[in-house]
Amino acid sequence: MPALLVTGAGRGIGLAITEHMSRRGWDVYATARSDTALGSLERLPNVHAVALDVTDRSSIATLSDQLPAALNGVVNNAGIIVNGPVEALSIDALSQQLDVNVTAQIAVTQAVLPKIRAARGRVLFMSSVLGLITTPGTGAYCASKYAVESLADALRMELRPWQIPVSLIEPGAIRTDMWTDMLDEHDRMVARLTDQHRALYAAHLAGTRKLLGRMQKLAADPKRVVKAVDHALTSNRPKRRYLCDNTSRVQKALVGITPTAVNDAVLAAATTSK
Template structure:
């Protein structure tokens, strides 16, 4: 083929692609305008969504948002008779149903599935939002295998367990699967190893699922919040004394009491400085559930942080490690530990 013919072919292909995209955008715009006159309660009418972890935090707020937009909501709660679950039911419409759902228990998941199947609206189960999760912090040598197991069982295996059970229902409606992850799934952070392991595994699972379910018209989205410690109760506070008492004599010689107190205060102050506004996260989750073109990932941080995280994965490992070694806390850690050696 002559060079001129090749260039002409490429130009024609590019122009055709631009036209296709323009037409698609025009049709989508018209569709959005035509749907703009609907009331909020008509938006989700006939569609059901299962949300896990609705006792508090993001799950509770999302359940209320979906209920207000007309969705049939199955709100999975660890403590269905607790204050959080009862107030959620009291403040919502009759479309919201609280379910007992411990995502680490096969029996709970199977019972929840039976309940969902018995009360599905005409359009079926549109989506599952895997929101249930826990957070904890500790250096690796302070942790036990039980601590890692609990984190992984809830944050990772709990999502997998729920997905396997409910995916056939979502596939039937060509709906959505949404997963609550974290920026700590792809960045290193001092003292957050167990949490990062669970969230990195979750993203790997969601990425694989997205490729597989695309054949069935099911869309998969990952939510990656930054620091929203004040907006949820996922952070469980502890004292330096609590941590110290869990260490054996050998580790007490390495990780002295002074450092543990400083590290604990640093972690708590960082959590308390997080955003109080849940709307950024809830808006992203709602977009993932309702947009014709949901994003694969929703990175929910400031604009400056968004730029940093955008280039972070392109950095060589020695550069990304060096960034954290330059942090004041890391430098203080080295000084305090080695001064006791």
């Protein structure tokens, strides 16, 4: 069976990918941190649960030892979202955002590339439409996805001699537990702000909360992301980028043809409550 590594497989999109590819007959090495998630993964057919904290360098150093000699694919899915106005961001939280979503994904990829090369496998990065479009209040998360886009582009060109495809999966809002909890996470972020920042950004914070509520209703089926990942792993001609829903395609097209000043005004208005 072809072998696949999926990080952040304990929930959401990572779990959906793991379940789908294991049903397709792939031998899936699925990583998670919690014992509960690892136990659930281990009960799935064709799935090998791997304990991994992607920010723990010593854990990544031993990752390769738990994998087969040849690896047909890696899906760098593990990630977090740090929200909030840039002025109010905790520097530690910003560092964690970049460590988990950027540095850790490259560290995992570096660790398994010899096994990917042995199988002439494929490398996938879970990016986002917010790696193409920046919105107010999500600067840290957008920055992490922009960085992943750039690093994946460089890696794709650098791996051409070995014919190793590198694909970016760019979903928008997807109906997973992460988006289900988005309003609660927004409220927790607001609670962590100083009184001064809550007062300064009151209109923005209220507007962002309303927009998140609307986006929850527009969230796409996770099957769209799973379908894109399946194609990137199995197609004879995998795409370099996969936009997974029509809303994201429209957003990208509109931002691409609209002057920056107009985009700024529209997005600022959309995230401000009057």
